[in-house]
Amino acid sequence: MPCTGTKTRQGVTVTGARKLFIKTYGCQMNVYDSARMAQALESGGYETTSRPEDADMILLNTCHIREKAAEKMYSELGRLKPLRTKRPDLKIGVAGCVAQAEGEEIFRRQPMVDLVVGPQAYHRLPAMAQAAGAGKKMLDTEFPREDKFDHLPKPSAGRRAPAAFLTVQEGCDKFCTFCVVPYTRGAEASRPAPRILAEARDLVARGAVEITLLGQNVNAWQGAADDGPWNLAKLIRELSRIDGLERIRFTTSHPNDMDEELIAAHGECEKLMPYLHLPVQAGSDRILKAMNRRHTAQGYLRLIERIRAVRPDIALSGDFIVGFPGETAEDFEATLALCKEVRYAAAFSFKYSARPGTPAADRTQVDEDEKKERLTRLQALLARHQAEFQQAQVGRTLKVLVEKPGRKPGQMAGKSEYLHAVHMPADTGTLGRVVSARILASERNSLSAEPISGCADS
Numbered sequence: 001m002p003c004t005g006t007k008t009r010q011g012v013t014v015t016g017a018r019k020l021f022i023k024t025y026g027c028q029m030n031v032y033d034s035a036r037m038a039q040a041l042e043s044g045g046y047e048t049t050s051r052p053e054d055a056d057m058i059l060l061n062t063c064h065i066r067e068k069a070a071e072k073m074y075s076e077l078g079r080l081k082p083l084r085t086k087r088p089d090l091k092i093g094v095a096g097c098v099a100q101a102e103g104e105e106i107f108r109r110q111p112m113v114d115l116v117v118g119p120q121a122y123h124r125l126p127a128m129a130q131a132a133g134a135g136k137k138m139l140d141t142e143f144p145r146e147d148k149f150d151h152l153p154k155p156s157a158g159r160r161a162p163a164a165f166l167t168v169q170e171g172c173d174k175f176c177t178f179c180v181v182p183y184t185r186g187a188e189a190s191r192p193a194p195r196i197l198a199e200a201r202d203l204v205a206r207g208a209v210e211i212t213l214l215g216q217n218v219n220a221w222q223g224a225a226d227d228g229p230w231n232l233a234k235l236i237r238e239l240s241r242i243d244g245l246e247r248i249r250f251t252t253s254h255p256n257d258m259d260e261e262l263i264a265a266h267g268e269c270e271k272l273m274p275y276l277h278l279p280v281q282a283g284s285d286r287i288l289k290a291m292n293r294r295h296t297a298q299g300y301l302r303l304i305e306r307i308r309a310v311r312p313d314i315a316l317s318g319d320f321i322v323g324f325p326g327e328t329a330e331d332f333e334a335t336l337a338l339c340k341e342v343r344y345a346a347a348f349s350f351k352y353s354a355r356p357g358t359p360a361a362d363r364t365q366v367d368e369d370e371k372k373e374r375l376t377r378l379q380a381l382l383a384r385h386q387a388e389f390q391q392a393q394v395g396r397t398l399k400v401l402v403e404k405p406g407r408k409p410g411q412m413a414g415k416s417e418y419l420h421a422v423h424m425p426a427d428t429g430t431l432g433r434v435v436s437a438r439i440l441a442s443e444r445n446s447l448s449a450e451p452i453s454g455c456a457d458s
């Protein structure tokens, strides 16, 4: 876009439209944050590009959960160096949890970086970008008291994808001893109910059929409303009144915050999809205690029983860590036993890796080869359960929200109510509709299907 001169938007003076490239690492929360950062910077005169070589600013939106996140970010910055040398005007920023955790260290190790912004300060990005443009090094990793969402612009006009994400809560007070989130995302903070409802209505007006409520500890959400604080169950009930919104999901939950009302909602609320991501991390009480999870394996299994009592077909998924400091072969067997009892529809499993600054990082570590072997065994079991759950769908009719064209011509792809990826022969007219589809086969990570009537019927 040509230079359009100097103008003032949101109190920030900018010159022309410049190009912004954001590389996003990690979870849906980060994908959502990247979209909001792009919108914030739009008001500062930037438009997004998918080509880093065209960009005037490159932002790395980092995630600290995964292993060696900081090293990976420094390597990525190293790879950007030639581009920056060729184009000294190019601005480079680091956002997200690694930015929060590393702070000034980033400038020290990579002096070419212009701005470092933590997840709580994205609304300040336009001003920071402007100052960076004037040659200043900008750092903001404070945890402000105000709601950053109040300051971020609303999603821009135009139709959106049928499945949208909506952040309702951030941060975590649980302090599991392996986890950086309480340090990088700060204390639990819930957005007020009216703002969430307004954003949801807005998303639906722009074409969203499904909304996934996001939060690091989403079921701890406690939002202010006119008639006092609401819990997540109440929010879900209110959201389900929105015409045009057909599906509601939420992630990620802590077992201890699954209250009675939220469990009941899974049996009562038709729009709440029968899928629940409920990480347990380990099956040994000794390890759960060392992780500071504050629940036992039996407590977790009883909770699953209660959820299944109200929604017998619910698909459950979980997160697991193997080789946590002090985990013996026997402890690990307890994790396998728990998995066999639950039979997860899907799961995410990781080798423990020390995150500096967290309590478990300084404990005696399990041998790396042992960790690898345990992870291989656990993943084989989880894959078997996932395959069984998928296979059980063959011959059934599922409702598929069509989200995008499939990989092959004449194919569309979407998600079942159980969050399976489903592809089927259909035309683009089905986009954004819920289609009844007969499941024909289970593939590695997806299901193939044929539409029954081709028309929306949810």
Ligand code: 5AD
Pocket: 065, 178, 179, 180, 279, 281, 319, 320, 321, 350, 351, 352, 353, 354, 355
């Ligand atoms: N090592 C390995 N896995 C971790 N997770 C979080 N921190 C660590 C760590 N230090 C996993 C947990 C969490 C998921 C998002 O990432 O299983 O639920």
Ligand code: SF4
Pocket: 172, 173, 174, 175, 176, 179, 180, 181, 182, 216, 217, 254
């Ligand atoms: Fe981290 Fe989740 Fe534990 Fe919070 S509850 S500390 S986000 S693993």
